Amino acid sequence: MSFRLSRHRFCTWLCFSLLVAIIVACQSSISPPQPPPAPPTVLKIFWNQGFYAEEDQALQKAIANWEQQSNIKVELSLFSSDDILNQAVIALENGAPPDILFAHRADYTLQPRWALEGKLADVSDVVRSVEKQYSQTALDAANLYNKTTQQRRYYGVPIELQTIHVHYWRDLLDQINQKDADIPNDWEGFWQFWQRSQQQIRQQGESIYGLGLPLSPKASDTFFLFEQLLEAYNIELLDEQGKLRSNDPAVRQGLIKILDWLTRLYSNGYVPKAALNWVDSDNNVTFLNHTALMTVNSSLSIPASQRADPKVYTQQLVTRPFPNKPDGSPMNYLVSVKQAVIFASSRNAIAAKDFLTYLIQPDRLNTYIEESLGRWFPVMPASLQETFWKDSQDPHISAGIKQFQQHSTRPFYHVLNPAYSQVQAENVWGNAMHRVLIDRQSPEIAVDEAIGRIDQIFADWEN
Numbered sequence: 001m002s003f004r005l006s007r008h009r010f011c012t013w014l015c016f017s018l019l020v021a022i023i024v025a026c027q028s029s030i031s032p033p034q035p036p037p038a039p040p041t042v043l044k045i046f047w048n049q050g051f052y053a054e055e056d057q058a059l060q061k062a063i064a065n066w067e068q069q070s071n072i073k074v075e076l077s078l079f080s081s082d083d084i085l086n087q088a089v090i091a092l093e094n095g096a097p098p099d100i101l102f103a104h105r106a107d108y109t110l111q112p113r114w115a116l117e118g119k120l121a122d123v124s125d126v127v128r129s130v131e132k133q134y135s136q137t138a139l140d141a142a143n144l145y146n147k148t149t150q151q152r153r154y155y156g157v158p159i160e161l162q163t164i165h166v167h168y169w170r171d172l173l174d175q176i177n178q179k180d181a182d183i184p185n186d187w188e189g190f191w192q193f194w195q196r197s198q199q200q201i202r203q204q205g206e207s208i209y210g211l212g213l214p215l216s217p218k219a220s221d222t223f224f225l226f227e228q229l230l231e232a233y234n235i236e237l238l239d240e241q242g243k244l245r246s247n248d249p250a251v252r253q254g255l256i257k258i259l260d261w262l263t264r265l266y267s268n269g270y271v272p273k274a275a276l277n278w279v280d281s282d283n284n285v286t287f288l289n290h291t292a293l294m295t296v297n298s299s300l301s302i303p304a305s306q307r308a309d310p311k312v313y314t315q316q317l318v319t320r321p322f323p324n325k326p327d328g329s330p331m332n333y334l335v336s337v338k339q340a341v342i343f344a345s346s347r348n349a350i351a352a353k354d355f356l357t358y359l360i361q362p363d364r365l366n367t368y369i370e371e372s373l374g375r376w377f378p379v380m381p382a383s384l385q386e387t388f389w390k391d392s393q394d395p396h397i398s399a400g401i402k403q404f405q406q407h408s409t410r411p412f413y414h415v416l417n418p419a420y421s422q423v424q425a426e427n428v429w430g431n432a433m434h435r436v437l438i439d440r441q442s443p444e445i446a447v448d449e450a451i452g453r454i455d456q457i458f459a460d461w462e463n
Helices: 002-029 053-070 084-093 111-116 124-128 136-142 170-175 187-202 220-232 249-267 273-277 282-288 310-316 349-359 362-370 381-385 395-406 420-425 428-437 443-462
Strands: 042-048 073-079 100-102 143-146 151-154 157-162 165-169 209-212 292-297 317-320 333-341 409-411
Touching: 042 084, 042 349, 053 073, 053 349, 053 362, 073 084, 100 349, 111 143, 111 333, 111 420, 124 151, 124 157, 124 349, 136 143, 136 157, 136 333, 136 409, 157 362, 165 170, 165 395, 170 187, 170 310, 187 209, 187 292, 209 282, 220 249, 220 292, 220 333, 220 428, 249 428, 249 443, 273 282, 273 428, 282 292, 310 317, 310 395, 317 395, 349 362, 362 381, 381 395, 420 443, 428 443
Parallel strands: 042 073, 042 100, 209 292, 333 409
Antiparallel strands: 100 333, 143 151, 157 333, 165 292, 165 317
16 A cells, blocks of 8 residues: 555656646746837938038938937938939838938829838828928828828828929020010910020020920929920810820820920920930039020029029029910919828838928928028928018029919829829830930820820729
8 A cells, every 4th residue: 555655646746747847848948028129219311412512401400409309310311313212212122211211303203102002101190290381282292192091191291392494594695685575475485585596696606505495304304394384285184083184186186286396496406406315404504504595494403503603693594484375374383392201111100200290390491491592492381471582682582482472383193193103203205205306206106105105004003
């Protein structure tokens, strides 16, 4: 009996020991609980480099003040307009996007697609912090569609905006006894004036072109000009619901008329030969070198670059609006709204929103825009009451302000349908000009090809 009892106790002890050993072994194989990861201490920003040191310095000052307030460091990378989107795409594909991106060409190229595909964070809370301060045009431009949520939300924070302007040299017109008042404001008369002026100034031995118009598929200025011409001729390529009207014969004929008119100006020798290969800065350089009487530009970067020379800025260089439309009515202007975006995969989205909320407080944002020396315009109408924008003695700022205050404006077509952003990114109209001027195709064929490409883009986006 005693033997059996000892054996029973031994078995009980052995089972208990094995159980303890198993529990200890299991516990040793499980990693101890880890504390939650600390939020990132560095905010990564890709920002479009300014044309002037003052613009970059204004941004850096705002960042330094926010760093002190938030105790979060900022890693700022400044890129040129030609490089920044490529760098952002590479970073996004590698899974390491910046927390904030601000690129001058994003709003009409990649931003609508990113919003559609859910690659951007909803920043409605940031925009709504100052929503009543923004113009309706700015809000419309930032209100984009996400096909995953099937809703429109704010996927960009408006920072500044641009429209297209006409610039010309008053001192060159003086050489042929022409004055500002001699420039007609009717459509045909306006463009013929520059052609006649070229002929007159060349009779004096000057090798100067009358029209410094961008016609290259490499330049965003090209499609800005062409889209503005669509507005001039009242051609509505999209309806209010964002549906293409490319099958409307009147739309096709209008496109052919514009393409034929614009390319004939080049073929007849009124536009510099190099215009077919210009990038965005080349029309600025050509004009500032006094080799073109006039040019069009989608910001006030040309006069802003001449502020250091009062004689050039206030007397020789002139900024004015487009003439009246061909039907005699006042011109409406296309507006491009520059926006900061936060990627959905941002590792520091909370801090990114905090910084943008800080930056867009009206006084702070207006200071930043003013430091662009008038190249860009405010997205908040109340800012126009500031002294900088109300200076009637500044011939260029005052002319630009009148375009916004005295004329209707609208954003580009990608706001109605994000597929149109690809039309702009591919510069379909610049390519159509090349088909006519380089490949010697007729405007009819070039337009039909362009329409076919646009139809295909829209079909692809719907799938």
